[in-house]
Amino acid sequence: MHGPDGIGKGKEKGDAGLRVHGGRIDLAASLYPSAPTPWIDLSTGINPVPWPVRPIPLARYQRLPLAREIAEMTEAAAACYGLPGNAVMLPVPGSEMAIRLLPRMIGLGHVGILAPTYGSHAQAWRDAGAEVRELTALPDPDRDDCKTLIVVNPNNPDGRMIARADLVAFALPWTATGRRLVIDEAFADLRPESSMLALPELPEGTTVLRSLGKFFGLAGLRVGFVAATEPDATAWRQLLGDWPVSGPACEIATAALRDINWIAATRARLASDRRRLDHLLGKAGLRLLGGTDLFRLFEAAGDTDLLDHFARAGILVRGFAGASRQYRFGLPADEAAWQRFETACARLK
Amino acid sequence: MHGPDGIGKGKEKGDAGLRVHGGRIDLAASLYPSAPTPWIDLSTGINPVPWPVRPIPLARYQRLPLAREIAEMTEAAAACYGLPGNAVMLPVPGSEMAIRLLPRMIGLGHVGILAPTYGSHAQAWRDAGAEVRELTALPDPDRDDCKTLIVVNPNNPDGRMIARADLVAFALPWTATGRRLVIDEAFADLRPESSMLALPELPEGTTVLRSLGKFFGLAGLRVGFVAATEPDATAWRQLLGDWPVSGPACEIATAALRDINWIAATRARLASDRRRLDHLLGKAGLRLLGGTDLFRLFEAAGDTDLLDHFARAGILVRGFAGASRQYRFGLPADEAAWQRFETACARLK
Secondary structure, eight states, X not given: OOOTTSHHHHHHTGGGGGGTOSOOHHHHHHHOTTSOSSXXXXXXXXXSSOOOOOOOOTHHHHSOXXXXXXXXXXXXXXXXXXXXXXXXXXXXXXXXXXXXXXXXXXXOSOEEEESSOOTHHHHHHHHHTOOEEEESSOOOTTTOXXXXXXXXXXXXXXXXXOOHHHHHHXXXXXXXXXXXXXXXXXXXXXXXXXXXXXXSSOOTTEEEEEESSSTTOOGGGOOEXXXXXXXXXXXXXXXXOSOOSOXXXXXXXXXXXXOHHHHHHHHHHHHHHHHHHHHHHHHTTOEEEEEOSSEEEEEOSSSOOHHHHHHTTTEEOEEOTTOTTEEXXXXXXXXXXXXXXXXHHHTTO | OXXXXXXXXXXXXXXXXXXXXXXXXXXXXXXXXXXXSSOEEOSSOOOSSOOOOOOOOTHHHHSOOOHHHHHHHHHXXXXXXXXXXXXXXXXXXXXXXXXXXXXXXXXXXXXXXXXXXXXXHHHHHHHTTOOEEEESSOOOXXXXXXXXXXXXXXXXXXXOOOOHHHHHHHHHHHHHTTOXXXXXXXXXXXXXXXXXXXXXXXXXXXXXXXXXXXXXXOXXXXXXXXXXXXXXXXXXXXXXXXXXXXXXXXXXXXXXXXXXXXXXXXXXXXXXXXXXXXXXXXXXXXXXXXXXXXXXXXXXXXXXXXXXXXXXXXXXXXXXXXXXXXXXXXXXXSHHHHHHHHHHHHTTO
């Protein structure tokens, strides 16, 4: 039975989709039609104050991106992220698609995934027919029989960080027998010194994924990067072709990656906003489990359904199918959103 | 040895790239630095008068495309192209990437390609390790041992059309044994009644590719569509994920596919411009080999290098590595371009 305002529908059966991926504002709005608008989306780890996109010349929509333009964007990415001397940087139409292509690039066989983490990795390998093992720590390189290991670093949703020195020490014996290591650094912009791409040399057989969607707040652009050693880099280049991203996306990504002043100011702002979020949710009785400066994972004290609580206030947070008391919170975009969020937090007590 | 203006360099060794893909204006400009500008690009089959893109709300760059928005774009494509009752339409980030993904979707084995045709098909299969057979006609379904057959229809660069009834009659016995048929309809917008997508039912195991780059003139957008029967459609959906195209591209593609007045007027304009092109090149002594209303394939009467001739006038046409007297011409964009093209044609005699 559904409540008269349709909210019951969301509670009873429809909100499972809100526990699989963030960003489903349209689903939330249909489940909670009486919620105040505009919806405040805290369900993603996307920077809500994006790099300021300027209007794009219409010609960029019309003609194919030039080889020179793709090269300039790739060089801007290498300058921003770093690039080990033995690695090649390649643009992809969103790091999500790179995640889905990985099983077809690397080939099947058992895959280990440091868990819990962003669900698309396991989904992509299962869809391709691989056997997925969820691991809680780096495996013993002498004993584990996985062919590929996937590490999201820093991790989503709990912010777990494996120190780069530990990853390198692991990677050398792991990849020496032909096994592959994939490091998803979608949230590494916040701590560039921790990135594998800041190394002078990438362990052979290691693939690093980067995203323009999170830190730069440009998820709609669908631009990411893969850094890989040969021969993997050549295989990626063949698969992705000469025009892996749209012309407007190429122009915007190049300018954003070069904007070192915006990047520095944004790191500082996100750190400050993150402290404000921690303070509010701590006051409301939630326990911080971890996170990065773009999102925080909290545990509720009791059994209150916080996804439902915040959705009734027009605020979408991220729940998890397998951990009903855990919630991930992104950052409000502006003072009006902070005020609505603060009011909803105060109602928790 | 290079000529003093750098033209010799292009003639002797650098222009091979201009015979592999169209659209390489940056390469042409570096090979012919003394050519008049702006360069006129007739080297592609892209409509030079694109669908008029309007400014995009910046939010579309920031947030992920919503499921509803992707669905609306896909429905607009189905309404524009048609969609057989047993087929599923799926957006891809450019039909070029779909071409490169095909070997990984379908699996390897001998692939037959109706040749000569757009080079990316053979390249993608060879890169993936398949054995490619170039065929000059549809094979005998009872005898040929290819696992997959690829037909570009209408064909690029010669405009060859296989009647849809013949394709259907071929497809039924061909795919009945589990073999696959891929129809690349990148140029089918010009003759919608010829498309496999206008059928009530798609032969099982058939995959149809469409492109927004050519007829709509939006190559920079990187949007295409794959139409396939199950279980292929599910495999494509898994590979492409929830956000296969950028937010701005989704908005633009939806509006373009719905603009039936622009589509009808553009078909008429392209037919008229194509007749003008035929007339000019016929007067200049070239022999028409075939084409569509977006490009024409001509054969030069003698051994004059027409790629070089037009490049010296700042006009890039398409040459072919394997057919030195054949040239493909796209349509000039405006009257100024037509005038420069007419002058360059007149100098041929």
